[in-house]
Amino acid sequence: MGAACDAVALMPAPPVTVPRATLAADASCRVGYDLAPARGAIEINNLSIIFGQPGKEFLAIDRVSFAIKPGEFICIVGPSGCGKSTILNMVAGFERPTEGSVTLDGVAITKPGADRGMVFQQPSLFPWKTVRANVAYGPRMAGLLDRDAYCLADQYLEMVGLAQFAGNYPKTLSGGMQQRVAIARALVNRPSVLLMDEPFGALDAQTRAMMQETLLRIWADNKTTVIFVTHDIDEAIFPGDRILVMSASPGRVVLDIPVTLRRPRSTDISLDRLFLSIKKRCLEIIRREILSAFERQAQASESNHS
Amino acid sequence: MVAFVPTTRAGLYRSLRIISIPLFFAIWELVSHSGIVNEFLFPPPSVVAEALFEWAVHGHLLLDVGMSISRVVVGYILGATLGVAIGIATARYPALSSLLTPIFQVLRPIPPIALVPIVILWLGLNESGKYFLILWAVFFTVWIATHFGVQRVDPLLIRAAQALGTPEHRMLREMLLPGALPYVFVGLRTSLSVAFYTLVAAELAGAFAGVAYRIDIAHENLRIGLMMAGLVVLGLISAGLDLAFEGWARHVMRWR
Known part of the structure; x- marks a missing residue:
């Protein structure tokens, strides 16, 4: 990879609207050699989020704190409504905390930016752009010349195995292929963090397993920090360095557990004894949390009736 | 000569599409000659074709068609440009939308035809009045389509x-x-036919050339064949432009 685009390395980088040190390295079209960047450290401190109008407030996140090391692959699992997507949206900069802080490499996050790549569950490719133009979009926005942006796009498409579909429009691709393009589109910006909000939730089981392996391979090459949100425990243990289990209403972190399984991993690791013991631990905690949530609801409805 | 013998459903539909227009003219011809209707008031296609030929060779068909199309094109482009520009503005700036939407919603339902007398008083019988009427008719449709289109991204x-x-x-x-x-194109296409309705009203109210003007003159001279020829020409121009528009839209939005 990269030989075809070496000429680009001689091009002076054009003025960049989002100043990022690694952009020049991007423009050289060298992919995957820039290992373990010392960035992508996330710190979430005493984060609380309240939704709704005054008088009808709803505590979505209750004093959550955790830190993520650069290059770490962290998975957040929990039932729907536990606020795991909300935390992701905070890091992305789409929403602001009611209390507490979210920082990336020591800087408070105030708005969305290209240093945080996002992959959504629903298809989010720009339907009016070709696959290549979708991937080239971020570099173009960062101020690269079109041909440099397209050169980078082709390399990242090759990385996700879709080089031959570069000229297609998104609607002609399957759901799994579209998500691979979305991953390439997020990674081509060399983000400090890759945020993934149930990215494979809409895919069938076989495609999902394949996508998980692809993602791990890409992550091994890119070594960016990943926050991966899912409600599927298997999907969380398989790629993760660490798992955060969240409880619902209000959203809190109830378990923070490292996954010390050897790498590289393949899907048959789900039969490993360590994998199963981690899974058992998570399931127990989730079960306990769901039961106590039911009890709280029952008490609440009783006190309403009396 | 081998008749159409469609063997598949698709083949049947294709054959029906091909005979649609000839069949219409054949029935028209038969009805005209049948004595059910007054042949003078309801002339057959052959008479209409003759009138059309006469109009083309000894009349001003080219001038009439040219004038009509130029009015539609100028008024349409002005109205569509204004509609897209203001539609984007009102969609992006709520203050502007609050200011303009109420008045636009009152002005929008006024049929452009109802404006013809006052526009003649303001602008006279020249071209600018006709451009204005078509602009008016096109503007509101394109404005509302663009406004909602931008908001629904x-x-x-x-x-x-x-x-x-x-x-x-x-x-x-x-x-x-x-x-x-996609929304803007729906608005643009709808307003293209609205532009033609308005053209007819504008030309009937006073012009020196134009397809609808020619129909009016033919009416005064009781040349019913020419009147119908005028209708046929209006239909052809309008359908042709619509077809061209559809092709263009499909090309621009080939990603859909």
């Missing part, structure tokens, strides 16, 4: 664009316009 795509580092000032060109395009 998928918020997920906006978020994706933000996370890819789109500066605020490029959001319009990169996301809002292409996202709104």
